[in-house]
Amino acid sequence: MDSTHLGWRTLAKRQWPLACALLFFTGSETLSDYTSWWQLPGSVVVGALAVLSPRRPFDAALAAATALVASSVVLDVVDETAGPAVLVSGVTLSEGAATMALVAILVRQASLPRVLVGVVALVLAVGFTQPLRPSFWRRYYSDVDYAGPTFWQQVLAGSILLVLSVGTGLYFRARDRERATTLRAEVAAAQHAERMALARELHDVVAHYVTGIVVHAQAAQAVPAAAQEVLPIIAQSGNEALTAMRRLVGTLRGAETSDASPAATSDLADDVRQVVAQSGQPVRLSLDLPSGVPPSLGRSVLRLVQESLTNTRKHAEDVTRVDVSVAVDGGVVHVVVADDGRAAKAAPVGGSGGFGLVGMRERVELLGGTFSAGPGASGGWEVRAALPIAE
Template sequence: MLTRPNLIRRGAQLATLLVMAMLGLIDLATGVSAGGVPLAFALLIGALSTAAVWLPPHRQGSARLPRAAMLLAAFSLLLTIGIGGASGGVGSSFGLAESVGLLAVMFVVCRRGDSRWAVGAVLLLGMAIGFMPLRSGTGADYVIAGLALGLVATAVIALAVYLRIIESTRVRAMDSVRAEQRAEFARDLHDFIAHHVTGIVVQAQGARFIAEQDPKRVLLALEQIEAAGAETMASMRRMVGVLRDPNARPDAPLAPLAGVDELGPLLEQFSNAGEVLARLHVDGSTAGLPVEVSTSAYRVVMEALTNIRRHAKDARVADVWVRRTADWLLVRVANDGAAPRAAMPREAPGYGLVGLTERVRAVGGRITAGPGIDGGWVVDAALPLDQEVTR
């Protein structure tokens, strides 16, 4: 599915191609009348070669893109020298389609190209664009046309750099949110493991002292130690990709981890703090949920309720559904407010949900957010109870 930025990009590309096509017809007619078929063919090749560079998608920081642009600019300059040296030049049309194509190449280079190569490419492209009117002659009109193209090229550079800065800022903000969420998840896991390991040590110490007096109690302690150890190892295997915060203090006090069982108090506090009534619907037992699944479900509900408070000013009811199946824990949060005027993307609609998406995916789950069928906003999350079901 095409997103709004992709639709805008496709529309701009189509518009540029149409403009180049119309100007290309003028170039062909002028080239044939001024220098015959070879000259018209050269102008056509120059225009098509620009489209071959700016039209395909390019990854951010591409080094191949500015290199190709430099070769293209060098070819255009050689073409300018060759045509300008010929008697009569090309008349009034000096390669209008090619000039538009070079401007498009300059935009893409400034927007996506590797900065180490982009500067040189932009300089060569600027020379190629500014000197292009000299193919028709060295009169004052053509010099002015070259200066005008130079001003247009400057505006194109400014627009591309502005969009690049905006995207770079957005990417850094999203990366920061993801890193914070993963670090928070790692701290939760650290507290959980530390809690269980402490319990294992305490039970092992107690079993050592009662081994001779009451062997049955030793067996019970060993069973509890085995269960706690198995649960801890399972959580560690599931969270192997989560990175720890290197600045976290190992002696930080243990705090109880909020999970599905704490949703009731959370919704009660939410209802008491405003005019929105929060209702909890639980289908199935919540006992024995993996800790990372339980805490992630709690964070999904908490973030969704926060967004309701911020963005759904006219909402009156927020419903929270928690359903447990054989393999999944399903969470849905919906409100009865009006849907936002501009629908946000289904994936990660805001920085808060960007971090939440990272947390859910860390446990092998999925999350979506979007307008509900009957209005309002709906957040759906599916968290696997056994990560094997996601593979």
């Protein structure tokens, strides 16, 4: 048996218009002089099944068909008519409306085999009400010699109502499919954006520290006497890499963490100085930063400086100077990192996945800025970025 697992609160929000309409029809029939109280239980059961059918549409359709037949048998036994407003065959207005709703919901939610079985069961149950129930028209309109709609008139009316019900169900089924497709696309886009953000974070932060560890380890191997000076730097870089990894794992697990990166404090100038000092390169630093740079934007500035210095260390040889400039002008943070080295002939430390420049460009463009990277005018490599300060 199928179940949509629709919650009761969601069901109430979706079905209250149908419930009110069926209550109105049933109440109008109950207050009529032509209505038998023997008809009321069947109408209430079929209406309740129609309202609750989104939870189990196929089961509700079979139960409603059974209820229609059972109600017809009861009315035949007690010799009471169903009335007053007979639409098709022997069903009342409330029963007919509930049956149409059941067909529409069944077509909307159930699989094709269940739709066929459920619709056939409801159509047969409605058809059996005509021979089973005493004729409302013969009993109350015998003096005008009117026996009610002819067989073919009822078939035509029933066919029109059935087509309307099936068409309504197909329309909502298409809407549900379109909504599900849109939702899947949004989820996929959100997952892709999250993966890209994590990839940038891994490349910009963790790879930066690991590259430093490898470079200093290679320096210690080349100059054993410098090992005592290099080992503390390696240990510090390793600890910072572990801290960054723990933060990323906490983000993946959805945990709230106060272990923010040390390069993301409220003082952007000090943060830039710390990144430059940790790079171990001959950097000439120029800062012109007011205190109004938002921390979220400052973090992106730090990542740009950090990744640019990492690229210099990995890809450039014979570097004697790296100019790093971070300044604010006209509400825009300008970042320039330029070196005077030449392209390395050997493969860079840790290989080159080619994601550094891509990640920097994506980070800048997401913030509405501009990014460029390429050979400098006097040689070397130059990275430029302009990030607007959001008001």
